[in-house]
Amino acid sequence: xxxxxxxxxxxxxxxxxxxxxxxxxxxxxxxxxxxxxxxxxxxxxxxxxxxxxxxxxxxxxxxxxxxxxxxxxxxxxxxxxxxxxxxxxxxxxxxxxxxxxxxxxxxxxxxxxxxxxxxxxxxxxxxxxxxxxxxxxxxxxxxxxxxxxx
Ligand code: TYD
Numbered sequence: 001x002x003x004x005x006x007x008x009x010x011x012x013x014x015x016x017x018x019x020x021x022x023x024x025x026x027x028x029x030x031x032x033x034x035x036x037x038x039x040x041x042x043x044x045x046x047x048x049x050x051x052x053x054x055x056x057x058x059x060x061x062x063x064x065x066x067x068x069x070x071x072x073x074x075x076x077x078x079x080x081x082x083x084x085x086x087x088x089x090x091x092x093x094x095x096x097x098x099x100x101x102x103x104x105x106x107x108x109x110x111x112x113x114x115x116x117x118x119x120x121x122x123x124x125x126x127x128x129x130x131x132x133x134x135x136x137x138x139x140x141x142x143x144x145x146x147x148x149x150x
Contacts, residue, residue: 011068011108012069013087013107013108013149014106014107014109015087015090016085016087016092016109017090018106019092019103019104019105019106019109021103022043022073022103023100023101024036024102033100035099035100037075037125043125044104045071045127049125049126049129052121052122052123053120053122053124054119054120054122058116058118060114061113061114062113062116063111063113065110066135067107067109068134068135069127069128069134070126070127070128070131071105071127072104072124072125072126073102073105073125074096074102074103074113074123075096075123075124075125076097076098076101076120076122077099079116080116081114081120082095082096083111085103085109085110086110086112087108087109087146088143088147095115097117102125108145108149
C-alpha cells in the first residue's frame, strides 16, 4: 500500500499563476486564415481527446468543477466567453475571444465558464480521455482537496 504522505505528494495542485495564455501560429491568407495546433509543440501535452461546447443558451454557464489530473487547453474557436480559474485562494478571469489563443489549465484548478456570445464554440484539447472519477464537482470538496494537498 502507498503511504498517505506519498499519495499527497503525487497530487497535482497548481495555482492560477501556473495557467497561461498560449498564442498559436496564424497563417494569414486573404482567402482565410489557418491556425495549426500540434501535440507537444503549441500544446504542452499529448492530446488524447478533443471536445467542443456549442449551442450554449444565452446567459448559460459551464464548468463548475476541477480536475485532479487532467490538463486542458481551452480555445474560443468562434465567438467569445469568459473563464474564471480558481486555485482555492486566488481567482483570475480570462476573456477568450480569438481563435488563435487558448488558456492552458493545469490540474487541480476550479473553473467556471460564462458570458458565452451567441454562436460561441468552446474548443477543448484534453490530456486524458473522459473519466468522471477525475472530476471534483463540489466547491466545498474542492477546497478541502486543495487545502489537504498544500
Ligand atoms: P462537463 O465536463 O461537466 O461539462 P462542462 O465543463 O462543459 O460544463 O460534462 C457535462 C456532461 O457531459 C457530463 O455528464 C459528462 C459528459 N461528458 C462526456 O461524457 N464526455 C466528455 O468528454 C465530456 C467533456 C463530458
